[in-house]
Amino acid sequence: MSLSLLFSRRIICGWIKTYSTASSEIVKETIDDFSSLSPLLDPRPTHPHTVTPTTPHTSEEHIVSLADQCFMKVAIIGTPNAGKSTLVNELIGRKVFAVSPKRHTTLHRAMGVITHGNTQVALLDTPGLIPYHEGRKLKVSKQFLTDPARSTMEADIIVVMVDAANKHTRERLDRNIVRILQANRHIPSMLVLNKVDLVSHKHVLLSVTEGLTGTMERQDKLNQVSALTRKLRNKNLTDKVRTKFESIIQKLNLELGLLDTTAKPRTEDDPTFNASTGFQGDGCVDRLSTTVRSDLCHSWPHFEETFMMSSLTGDGVESLKVYLLGHAPKGEWQYLSHEMTDTPTLDLVENIVREKLFKYLEKEIPYVITQSNILWEHTDEGTLTIYQNINCKTEKQASIVIGPAGRTIQAITREASDDIRQLLNCTVDLTLYVRSNKK
Template identity: 35%
Template sequence: MAMAAPGRCRVELVRAGLKAWQLGPHAVREWVAPFRSLLGCQRRCVSSVGTATFSNPRLASASRHYGQGSAMDHFVGVSQPENSLTSCAPAVSMYRDEQNLLLVQPPDMPENPRVLRVVLLGAPNAGKSTLSNQLLGRNVFPVSKKVHTTRCQALGVITEKESQVILLDTPGIISPVKQKRHHLELSLLEDPWKSMESADLVLVLVDVSDKWTRNQLSPQVLQCLTQFSQVPSILVLNKVDCLKQKSILLELTAALTEGVVNGKKLNIRQAFRPCPDTHCPRPAAKDLNTQSEKNARKIGWPNFQEIFMLSALSQEDVKTLKQYLLAQAQPGPWEFHSGVLTSQTPEEICTNKIREKLLEYLPQEVPYNVQQKTVVWEEGPSGELIIHQNLLVPKESHMRILIGEKGHLISQIAQEVGRDLMDIFLCDIQIRLSVKLLK
């Protein structure tokens, strides 16, 4: 990773700040005073691909030299204006060194800290990353309509008042057969199980708009819940805004909870549709002779503590869930400084964001065959972040698809990634994507 002189100066600035922080709040206030004017300066936001440029005046009016709400601001204690145009969530540093320094800093805990580790489980494309982004307040996790957008476990941190909630956004849980058949990374198979070992709460997400998968929990999710039955769990029915008939939610609740929530039986007499065959017995009346047959027919989990019905795209819906999670935090030491939003490196965030757009715009298997290689990651002469990434494809036909007519598609992808990264890093972005044939 190449870094210009201003970048090195900034890292040194952070290190000096860390030393001052170790001496106490008074030393931090004295150290940061000369830099307040520097932290408040404005900038124009520009992103480019090739010779094309675009600007975003709305974001420019809210950004500052280090970005409003940046990790630096949270670290040194610079207060935020009440009418801030950006989210109250801290931004992510565009420098790996600064991000690493923040991750290893002792947590700035209040007198009575509380903490909760939450694992998000669900089938691929259930909306786990979308929900995580909404809970965090910034889109730091990749999201697309295609499956397996999240390739490995990613960590996000919500810190409010005395409570800290740590979100473990896992890949969509799959079977070993699918992992081998499609030659997927081993992390897709292993990470959800590893996350459960340290979980305080499990959030099981179900996409109710998918009529093929919504009627039962996947065998892998059920196996995970069964193996870690001591971990409390909640059920979240996602994408309820896509349902025209809300009565379906009652049926799904009955099936996915086996009619029991928080140890209490639900009144679910109307949850089952009449069977067209009058001689067809209800599920409860069937004689299950063996334990193996019972397990084979198991479609729900009777140990959920709560049920939430929401759209992960609705801020109001997600706010209710967020407040619930914060309230579930138990007394215990924080794991991270309040300025930490995610454990991902800035380069990982950028690579994931580009892959998100590739999955969104490229057909069928094409995006899964693209290899990404970052060749430039440095600070420019005006302090902007300059990124150059090569996209390597195995076929010339894939090159033509990715570039698009007159280069419009690759330009559009670069511009959208640039806008997303400005919101995450809160700094100016210049990004260039080059499409090359894999040799």
């Protein structure tokens, strides 16, 4: 069997030894360490490389005075696969961050930057929120679990993304999201329903919005409080039943945020005291507090705006972009006008390769293989030469990554090269070596 196919486009899939058998079986062997290349290694640049746009800079971008500059940070949070990275790419106007239909493509916080006129908006793209026990099971880093909450603490606006096409999760907010919102209730928040293009019946979106913002749930609980309050007026109730009803009312008011747990208990001498409920007025509303018990609630009634969009097609994204740019407060820019991210270029490249691994590999394989950079070199002709190892745990995994006659790794390298070239605006020579840790 000819090896020319496997080495086309300078794609090396590991050393391949061919044996002349009836089936022309290809035996794939892993390559040795590249210690001889150590003088050329540039695994992590000492300074962040930024991505330059395709359009040339204009003089207008450089003459915005400090007094006229506006700046804002926006934290984008949500459960896995809500479309956060896709939205950031669409808002920036260019694919900077890796996206994949599979969960956990984003491993740590990434920063995207929009600069328009005198306004700059920094977009904090965060990993999908998962429970702590799931994080331990997946063996993700601590940073993966803490980045969403840490990002919201430094944000001026929190954007909560929900996959409107997911029937299993769209009806209620994840508990971790509500807890983050509760801890940062002083920060304005917005709800974004994504993937609305995949929802056949658009009237469903109204129901989903009402559920996520607590409109329906809140009204139901208010009705329950009113009904129980009326029952408490019955003088024939036993003490046991009365105590049970009062306990339920108290719990409902806690969930609704209608009970001020920090206030001093009212007494019968207080003219606002209600003998049946202990709450102000008719027992349904106490205006002293709007605290929401995040551990008991799966909605958030304090969203200032709701946007419906498809970050994949771009429909509705412009409305969110205009809103963000229009609400940025006065503040000095933190990035140059042409910068789109503060992520080092090597990290962006590794994420692009990772995206293609997720695309072509199934089950647990893309989650367990690792990448390591071997060579990062700019030639005199302007070509960026990149060698990377794809490290597999077993020979079987390496065989799957390489694919029949090397077709899988060729497709991964070809598509990754195209994306890197579009991102960096230069000729790219990418070589991926598939290795196995066990021989």
